Amino acid sequence: MKMPVESCHVGEYNILEHTDLGEGWFRIDIDAPEIARETRAGQFVQVRVGPGDDPLIRRPFSVYDVGPEPGENATEIRLLIQKAGPGTEALSRLRKGESIRLMGPLGHPMPVPDLKSPAAMFLVGGGIGVAPLYLYCRERLKEGSTLPLKVMLGARRESLLIGHQGFQDLGIETYLATDDGSAGHQGNVIELLDQQLGSLSEGTQVAGIGCGPHGMNLALRDIAVERDLEFWISLENYMPCGFGACFGCVIAGPSDGPLRYRRVCVEGPCFPAKELPETF
Ligand SMILES: Cc1cc2nc3c(=O)[nH]c(=O)nc-3n(C[C@H](O)[C@H](O)[C@H](O)COP(=O)(O)OP(=O)(O)OC[C@H]3O[C@@H](n4cnc5c(N)ncnc54)[C@H](O)[C@@H]3O)c2cc1C
Ligand code: FES
Incomplete structure (x- = not known):
């Protein structure tokens, strides 16, 4: 099975900006050149939310944007986060100049279909x-x-x-x-x-x-x-590891496909809608 985790970086990165957007939403801009230049839309990072190992389980967040522009010249990643519980609450209290521990990019990029006009x-x-x-x-x-x-x-x-x-x-x-x-x-x-x-x-x-x-x-x-x-x-399934090791994020595979279960973090997170079971 393909493991996109091969090109994943793990490290502690500097927060460039932390912006409160109101209604429990906030944005964190992070100086992380090696993650930024390799990230494509649809991929995500796993974030350690506490200063130590508590909570042990990292939290997954899509990369909302990279700056200054997508591709080779990107040096920073931007996360758009909504407070949901203790982990996101802790992230909301971080400030510019502090550091944040990330793993990424993870998962597959979103597809770009080739459509003929109209x-x-x-x-x-x-x-x-x-x-x-x-x-x-x-x-x-x-x-x-x-x-x-x-x-x-x-x-x-x-x-x-x-x-x-x-x-x-x-x-x-x-x-x-x-x-x-x-x-x-x-x-x-x-x-x-x-x-x-x-x-x-x-x-x-x-x-x-x-x-x-x-x-x-x-x-x-x-x-x-x-x-x-x-x-x-x-899909935004609960993801304990984010890199394919725990099978905590699986969904059923299509009945005619090779995999009985698919890990949302590795085979996804984006799946063809027609391959998803009626309930997933
Ligand atoms: C691929 C992916 C991309 C995501 N992108 C974003 C994003 O860009 N912005 C954003 O605000 N949120 C995003 N989420 C959701 C975000 O991960 C959860 O809101 C966050 O983990 C909640 O953690 P908490 O400790 O604040 O809340 P908790 O109290 O731990 O949980 C609150 C809710 O979040 C869910 N959750 C908790 N831990 C995880 C986990 N490890 N994986 C998935 N869900 C979890 C719980 O099931 C519960 O429904 C994404 C989730 C996934 C899987
Ligand atoms: S979160 Fe562990 S296998 Fe997907």
Whole structure:
């Protein structure tokens, strides 16, 4: 089995910026050149959240962005984090100039489909699922890709829609959905996707990547299966090790595939939606 962990770096890195974004969200910019230049969108890092070995289990976070630009010249990685429990709470208290222990990059990059015009490439993010999608857009823009990207982001209310301005600043078509209607479509991001799919002209080639809470991922998988769409879903399963050793993150493999179980951290975290079981 392929082990992307071969090119993984482990070390202690300097925090360049620590920015509170409100509503329990924050961003950490880290000086980590060897990780930054090798990271591709969809990959993640495992972070030690305490000063010692407690808690022992590292926490996984998608690389939200690399700076100053993706590729060979990148020197820093940026993480976008939402407080969820003690680990993220501890990370929220770190400050510029302090150090942070990382392992990465881990997992496989997100796929870049080859679509023929007319085409639409949907990037669907729910809540913190927005994190890996921004770097995906930056990479496509840097390589001069003509993939017609459409970003769709959903959250409970406007103040929880973090990161959408970044896509708009890149000039990417961005659509918003909030449960309470405080921004964009009132409802969930899957309804928004459904509307957009319905408005495409006949013969449009469609692909997409989604990353969000479990319910959103399940709904996205169902849409992809029902309509035979080339969608991938990036999963955020509980990951005790992050590099394939513990099997704590497995999902069932497709019945006609070679693997009975697939490790989300190594074979993923992004999987073709049509290969995911009805419940995962
Ligand atoms: C590949 C991947 C990428 C992720 N990217 C981001 C991101 O960019 N930004 C972000 O804010 N969050 C991200 N997460 C989720 C993040 O890892 C959890 O929110 C974090 O680990 C919670 O730790 P905690 O100690 O604060 O909370 P806990 O109280 O330990 O847990 C709170 C919630 O987080 C889950 N969780 C705890 N530990 C892990 C773990 N080791 N692996 C996965 N889930 C865990 C728990 O199941 C629980 O639902 C990602 C998860 C994965 C697997
Ligand atoms: S987290 Fe250990 S094998 Fe995936």
